[in-house]
Amino acid sequence: MSNSTSSSWYSTFFTELPNEFWRRAVPPEMTAAEVDFIEKSLDLAPKSRIVDAPCGSGRHSLALAARGHRVTGVDLSAEAIGYARKAGPDVDFRLADMRELPADGSYDAAICMGNSLGYFDATGTADYFAALAATVRSGGGLVIDYGGAAESILPGFTGGEDTMATGDITVEVSREYDVANSLQLSHYRFSRGTETVSSTAVYNVLTCGHLCTLLRAAGFTDISLCSSPDGEPYTLASRRLILTARRS
Known part of the structure; x- marks a missing residue:
């Protein structure tokens, strides 16, 4: 991390x-x-x-x-x-x-x-x-x-990027896996018009x-x-x- x-x-x-x-x-x-x-x-x-x-x-x-x-x-x-x-x-x-x-x-x-x-x-x-x-x-x-859960996350994990939208809000997310610490890091960028919020969620x-x-x-x-x-x-x-x- x-x-x-x-x-x-x-x-x-x-x-x-x-x-x-x-x-x-x-x-x-x-x-x-x-x-x-x-x-x-x-x-x-x-x-x-x-x-x-x-x-x-x-x-x-x-x-x-x-x-x-x-x-x-x-x-x-x-x-x-x-x-x-x-x-x-x-x-x-x-x-x-x-x-x-x-x-x-x-x-x-x-x-x-x-x-x-x-x-x-x-x-x-x-x-x-x-x-x-x-x-x-x-x-x-x-x-x-x-x-x-590890049994959900790890089989075939490749990371990757996704884009989701609902109404006027769009979120772009990319994922990576920290092997040494058993963490999934999800990097989010939320957008609504000119407003953006970027942050990372860390899941044990x-x-x-x-x-x-x-x-x-x-x-x-x-x-x-x-x-x-x-x-x-x-x-x-x-x-x-x-x-x-x-x-x-």
Whole structure:
């Protein structure tokens, strides 16, 4: 990783232009399918208490609250939290690091969606799992959505460049892999008219086995790996890992 790229890149990356791109990019039917999966896989009772960390602009928090659940959303992006609060006053949105969670063991479930798990190295990930374990009650559930597992990233990795657009916002992205540090670096250039934002996202790449070991050490059991909200099994080269677990 270059000296100009901070390990805490996520603390400054999520400003209005990147956030607005992702708010537009995900269709409502995808959110509905993911929330269906969360409710079904965790067998959530009506009015369950759920913590969404990080919650971003509140995509899942708002959808779960609309179904009657009591949701706390935590995120470090002031812009995202401000947007979410305006969109959903019935959700308890909090501006904080995703590891700074209520440690009262009273929540029925926790979710980590949108490929946010890879922000931390193994130590930081262990700290995050410990925070989740302190938040979720015994028998409560966990869903993690992670696109950066080694089994997803590494088979056939070639880097490359992509261009995506939604409305008047365009993003150009190029990717490289830091072998020595097991990092995927994604270099983004967001554009809207004359406005541009360039920044790099640094994703720590962990194996599924390592993730499961860290989860068990934190007190989670009954771990299951899927590749989609349809419940398809996760296999080598699956592009997406959706992991569920229970607090022991």
